Amino acid sequence: MSKSKIVVITSTSRHGRSGRKIADWYIAEAKKTKVEAEFELLDIAELDLPLFNEPMSPMMGQYSELQNKIAKVIGGADGFVFITAEYNHSIPGSLKNFMDYINAEWHHKAAAFVGYGSTGGIRAIEHLIAILAELRVASVATGSDHIHINAPWVAFDENGIPKKEHLHGNIENQLKELVWWTNALKAARS
Numbered sequence: 001m002s003k004s005k006i007v008v009i010t011s012t013s014r015h016g017r018s019g020r021k022i023a024d025w026y027i028a029e030a031k032k033t034k035v036e037a038e039f040e041l042l043d044i045a046e047l048d049l050p051l052f053n054e055p056m057s058p059m060m061g062q063y064s065e066l067q068n069k070i071a072k073v074i075g076g077a078d079g080f081v082f083i084t085a086e087y088n089h090s091i092p093g094s095l096k097n098f099m100d101y102i103n104a105e106w107h108h109k110a111a112a113f114v115g116y117g118s119t120g121g122i123r124a125i126e127h128l129i130a131i132l133a134e135l136r137v138a139s140v141a142t143g144s145d146h147i148h149i150n151a152p153w154v155a156f157d158e159n160g161i162p163k164k165e166h167l168h169g170n171i172e173n174q175l176k177e178l179v180w181w182t183n184a185l186k187a188a189r190s
């Protein structure tokens with residue numbers, strides 16, 4: 001079986017956001033682990049998506065050009081790592097808007113989570129797991145499988161790396177668990 005492809009997805013789009021540097025850091029750390037997987041970044045800010053306004057429900061699978069573009073990336077993935085900020089005790093609207101664009105391409109895949117905020121984004125992660133259940137994504141959701149970055153506004157050193165005292169969780173352990181699921185689901189899908 002070929003290596004699982006893990007797409008690392010950002011959640012925010014504002015100027016000056018922390019999300020992109022966290023995603024870049026995560027992918028660099030993931031590549032240092034012994035976990036056998038490919039990692040690819042999907043920065044939703046780069047898509048510059050309008051608020052979802054497609055004429056057909058994504059459940060119908062009749063996609064526009066823009067939906068096809070997203071479907072290609074999500075459809076080509078075996079699993080996801082969401083880098084989610086916490087906005088008003090949930091995920092940012094920009095992430096929910098992105099997720100709403102397509103449907104079937106999410107199905108029967110697995111996800112793990114990096115949360116950041118005043119309490120490590122835990123409330124956002126919990127909401128995200130509930131949303132993913134509707135999209136038939138299996139969440140690696142034991143608390144110890146999450147990565148948390150507390151107080152992101154002061155958490156990074158000059159190289160964009162989270163300081164130890166702001167970081168909770170172990171990326172290698174998280175990815176081992178995620179890739180167990182992505183490999184199992186990949187075999188099942190085929």
Ligand SMILES: Cc1cc2nc3c(=O)[nH]c(=O)nc-3n(C[C@H](O)[C@H](O)[C@H](O)COP(=O)(O)O)c2cc1C
Pocket residue numbers: 012013014016017018019020085086087088089090116117118119120121152153
């Ligand atoms: C609109 C908004 C709402 C926020 N609400 C929360 C919140 O409910 N809980 C929390 O821990 N942090 C909250 N924060 C702080 C963010 O977690 C923090 O600013 C983080 O860096 C945002 O991600 P970003 O930099 O990628 O945009 C909020 C920030 C914004 C901009």
